[in-house]
Amino acid sequence: MTDKKKPIPAGETIGIIGGGQLGRMLAMAAARLGYRTIVLEPEPDCPAAQVANRQIIAAYDEPAALDELAGSTAAITYEFENVPVKAAAELTQTVPVYPPPRALEVSQDRLVEKSFLNKAGISTASYFPVDGDAELAAALSAFGGSGVLKTRRLGYDGKGQRVFRNASASDVAGVHAQMGGVPLILESLVPFVREISVIGVRGQDGRLAAYDPAENVHHGGILRSSTVPAAISPETASKARETAFAIMEALDYVGVIGVELFVLEDGSLVANEIAPRVHNSGHWTEAASSISQFEQHIRAVAGLPLGDTTRHSDCIMENLIGDEASRAPELLAEPDIVLHLYGKAHVRPGRKMGHFTRLKQP
Known part of the structure; x- marks a missing residue:
């Protein structure tokens, strides 16, 4: 502790x-x-x-x-x-x-991350390090020709990724160079039914807390929406929190962490990745909880008591990407909407310009 x-x-x-x-x-x-x-x-x-x-x-x-x-x-x-x-x-x-x-x-390194999670007793997709086309071909063969190839470092929002399905040896020629010639990792495809994330926090005194898991929808590798509560059983939600707690304890962590998870048909979980920071899928907390993930993080960093993570409303958070930020006036005219624009001067396709959370009445 x-x-x-x-x-x-x-x-x-x-x-x-x-x-x-x-x-x-x-x-x-x-x-x-x-x-x-x-x-x-x-x-x-x-x-x-x-x-x-x-x-x-x-x-x-x-x-x-x-x-x-x-x-x-x-x-x-x-x-x-x-x-x-x-x-x-x-x-x-x-x-x-x-x-x-x-x-x-x-x-920062997906291979190191997967190894860390496995050593902490947390399930992940199977994986192989890839440093050339020959290693990629061998890894794909082991996975039946399918998998997700990712750069080990610096990937986000779906960047630095390539999906293979039933690939043959000819499909991998030149791929390593096309991916920048950098260290890669091939992960097996996970037969998940939904994606969730849990926002956890650990204080300087070792106290642990977590918000209710959110169910996430991605388009083109970018988070589009997070819905709370997620359509999962109480047992799966509890396991998600326990996963976040195990990660934070193993790192002697202080602050907020985001843990992305795949939910399988039987309700079991496979960890996708961790983010040692406040997380996009936790933006809903500023509208549907008394204490947001951002305040929790500052409390932990400052050595203050952690706040209550109870959700007072069901909700859905949606990102505003690119020119979708122009929807702001119409969104502000709706009831039960909490809008947050980021003050970015330049609009670009795929750039997160803001988000809004729609509170759901019981």
Whole structure:
């Protein structure tokens, strides 16, 4: 169990590495609890900087910027899992960093992640590392010609992935080069009936809590909607929470984590991936719970007591992608809608511009 430390007093500053929408919502939650925030982000006028107290405009691994961030904050967190591990580890020498850099190390490489989950007793898809076309052909043969090929690092929102079904040897020629010639992993196809995720949190005192699992729908690898409650049994929901707890305990974790899971026909679970941060599928918590995932994360980082994870409403959260953000006026005219736009200046296809949560009356 993590040693209990004194909470960070209100008025102190929390550092956030990453200036996207998740950093924005973390800064807003921190402000509600009386904290100031500094964002480290190379893009000027990023979404998080619009609501934070200050932005350091620099690369995430710029030594001078990291020194400035560490010297100006009482604790540091991050909004995305591709923060350089070395930079996060070096920061821990002078200031607390939550979640711990070990969580970054595990989540940044899909092969390392799968191995970690299996060692923690958590089921995943079967997998093979792939470093060339010959290894891909052998791995596909072992999986009957089908599987999902992914880059081991830096993939998100469906990027860096390719699905094979009943592939032959000729189908793999040149694929490794087409995928960038980087280390890959081939995962077996999982016969799931639905995808869910659970948002868990662990405090500095080791206390564990989790929200109700959400049922997720993806299009083109991008999350479109999260519905709560998920259409799963109480036993499956309990197992999902236990999975998140096991992961956090194994990492001596502090903060919020997102755990994506496949649900099989018999209700059993197969872990897909973990995200050591607040998660898109937990955005519904800002509308349907008294304490959002963002406030939970700030509470954990600051050493405060965790909040109640009880859901007061059923709901569905939907992302606004690309020009869908133009729907904002019509959405605001509807009852029981909580809208959040991210302040992004440029609209691009596939870019998350905001989200809304529709509360469902009992």
